[in-house]
Amino acid sequence: MDDFVSTYTNRIDAKGRVSIPAQYRAVMAVDGFDGLYCCPTLDRQAVDAGGNRLREQIGSSLENFEPFSEDHEYLSTTLIGESEILKIDRDGRVVLSDAIREHAGVSDAITFVGQGYKFQMWEPARFTSYREEAKAKARDIRRRLSGRAAEEGAGQ
Numbered sequence: 346m347d348d349f350v351s352t353y354t355n356r357i358d359a360k361g362r363v364s365i366p367a368q369y370r371a372v373m374a375v376d377g378f379d380g381l382y383c384c385p386t387l388d389r390q391a392v393d394a395g396g397n398r399l400r401e402q403i404g405s406s407l408e409n410f411e412p413f414s415e416d417h418e419y420l421s422t423t424l425i426g427e428s429e430i431l432k433i434d435r436d437g438r439v440v441l442s443d444a445i446r447e448h449a450g451v452s453d454a455i456t457f458v459g460q461g462y463k464f465q466m467w468e469p470a471r472f473t474s475y476r477e478e479a480k481a482k483a484r485d486i487r488r489r490l491s492g493r494a495a496e497e498g499a500g501q
Contacts, residue, residue, distance in 0.1 A: 347375045349395065349459035354469050356454050361446070362438040366457055369464060370437050372396075381439055383466075384428035385448045390471060392449050395463035402462060 353366040365373070365381065373381070378396025384403075386393050393399060403424045410417035431439040441451070449455065450468040458465045458472060467475070 347372055348461045349464040350461075352456060352458050352472075354454055354456045357441065357446075357451065361440050361442075362434075363441060363455055364436070364438050365433060367437065369457060369459070370433070373433070381431040381433055382428060383431055383445055384424050386465065387423065389465075389475065390448065390450055390468070391458075391475075392445050392466040393463050394466055398462040 349369055349372055351366075351368065353369075355363050355366070357363045373396050376396035376398060378400070380396075381394055382396060382399055383392050383394045385391075407417060407421055407424075410420065427444075429442055429445065431442070431445075433439055441455070445466070446452070449466055450471060451466070452468075454469050456467045456469045456472040458467060
């Protein structure tokens with residue numbers, strides 16, 4: 346499988362190290378990126394992480410803007426300029442930088458959330474709250490889509 350799936354919570358040790366879930370490490374191995382690419386999320390207090398596919402998605406998004414435009418500069422500053430590449434040790438651990446820990450608000454544990462081509466890292470209690478918000482929004486989206494399908498079916 347080459348998608349990041351499932352949710353895991355792991356402890357952060359006294360040296361700031363955390364084990365990347367084994368399933369995620371397997372995806373990273375297939376992806377071929379040497380390390381873990383991390384950047385702050387744009388809308389939440391979490392960190393996007395992954396490898397080549399995440400970097401390709403960022404690059405594709407940036408291609409929608411003129412290279413020296415203000416919008417391109419804003420996005421590239423945040424998605425590339427504030428990114429970090431963490432080294433994964435032989436035991437599958439990374440050392441979380443102070444910037445990552447501060448942005449995500451983590452101290453002794455971190456939650457990994459699979460999102461297909463990437464995963465996110467969250468402070469566990471904050472993710473629990475966000476997960477409930479996400480489920481409610483997903484139900485709203487499903488209702489809107491179901492209503493739209495019914496309207497299209499009635500119009501035929």
